[in-house]
Ligand SMILES: Cc1cc2nc3c(=O)[nH]c(=O)nc-3n(C[C@H](O)[C@H](O)[C@H](O)COP(=O)(O)OP(=O)(O)OC[C@H]3O[C@@H](n4cnc5c(N)ncnc54)[C@H](O)[C@@H]3O)c2cc1C
């Protein structure tokens with residue numbers, strides 16, 4: 001099935017079996033292997049990418065459902081020469097060990113910062129209040145990204161550093 | 168995953184017409200349906216994507232209620248200013264479920280129709296009357312710590328796991344449905360069925376009927392709160408939950424559907440204390456051993472939530 005998706009700023013026209021998930025289209029068809037397959041069932045967050053600026057689990061979405069959408073995977077966030085401030089913060093804070101969850105953590109961080117900016121509440125947000133970037137808010141909002149190496153404290157520190165750098 | 172064809176619906180009428188074909192299914196966010204299709208628990212032959220239909224609006228109704236379009240994302244509903252100001256229990260319930268990534272993708276319609284997370288339903292090597300009618304219930308004598316305490320049958324003891332639906336039940340929501348025969352409205356409490364002898368039939372929707380919106384009446388007077396107990400502090404299905412809106416109380420993860428605690432509400436209205444009131448409700452509960460703990464858990468959880476909502480309302 002013909003599907004056109006703008007991936008990391010480039011228009012890509014793909015001919016896909018409708019069964020192809022967005023994650024498999026990125027990894028297998030486009031050979032963009034940054035987004036990872038951890039569980040393939042929405043449980044780990046390793047496959048997190050941004051669709052039209054919003055973070056989702058790319059394993060629980062069909063590529064054909066994204067015809068016309070703009071997708072950003074880790075390959076579109078920064079380059080080795082010019083890292084994104086979130087990537088710099090993850091390096092500075094040592095926010096990973098094996099790195100398998102990291103592309104998802106970084107895309108998720110970008111989604112989180114936009115959600116805080118837009119005022120989306122979490123279960124840590126007081127009723128009616130505008131959310132702020134407290135440690136509790138960061139932990140709760142990153143709970144959809146599992147880190148088997150348990151770099152959680154460093155990830156929280158990296159997100160705080162990134163938010164300051166981007167402010 | 169079994170092969171299927173895919174179309175993106177461009178109108179409600181077109182989607183409903185296409186859905187009359189055997190094997191056709193709606194897909195919205197896909198976060199539940201694709202999960203189950205990967206395991207071949209769900210095997211539709213045609214998917215009708217309703218995610219882009221113009222039914223994501225959240226608008227106030229002339230009577231002071233709120234109409235929430237079925238394809239609004241869970242995040243959009245939880246973040247909506249009117250929802251947060253007037254129906255805080257709904258916002259709180261939604262953010263108690265899943266992860267932000269899931270809530271960004273999940274729709275209102277799909278959330279209501281999500282299927283149980285009973286481990287035997289998911290394990291295709293085990294009997295399950297819901298997945299394979301007549302095969303038996305693996306949970307009955309198995310790992311049933313999270314089984315229902317209200318309205319279960321010998322055929323199925325699974326629970327409905329939506330957080331959002333519990334708040335909607337407490338708020339007295341109704342569901343707007345479009346089918347081959349036109350548009351009609353169903354009280355949320357009559358959308359889902361108890362398992363009885365046919366746990367594979369989960370709702371009162373006719374085949375191919377599309378949920379287009381959830382409609383809330385004006386909020387009842389008094390405080391509102393949602394409380395959920397689970398094995399982890401976040402990103403985990405519930406063991407039990409309670410939504411309170413004024414004098415209206417609904418319980419979650421205790422039955423095959425969101426459970427409106429009518430006995431408790433009646434007792435509260437005639438002056439019973441929160442603990443007495445929930446005790447009246449739980450007089451009708453039954454458990455199987457491993458899930459015995461749910462009865463005292465719900466007693467304490469609901470009493471605390473009712474007390475909290477009362478204090479807020481003063
Ligand atoms: C890891 C994980 C954890 C989760 N934790 C929680 C939790 O803690 N609490 C909770 O409440 N939920 C939880 N969920 C479930 C999640 O909320 C649901 O998957 C989601 O709400 C489904 O919405 P969707 O739009 O993606 O539905 P889909 O998967 O697209 O559809 C689900 C069903 O609804 C039908 N459907 C969809 N839209 C319509 C419509 N408009 N009219 C008629 N039929 C329709 C589809 O045909 C399908 O049968 C979790 C899910 C995952 C994967």
Ligand code: SF4
Nearest residue numbers: 285287295304323324
């Ligand atoms: S409780 Fe219901 S869903 Fe679970 S195994 Fe029994 S029949 Fe299947």
Ligand code: FES
Nearest residue numbers: 038039040045059
């Ligand atoms: S691979 Fe998508 S959430 Fe785990």
Ligand code: FES
Nearest residue numbers: 097099147148149
């Ligand atoms: S760094 Fe290894 S899983 Fe997170």
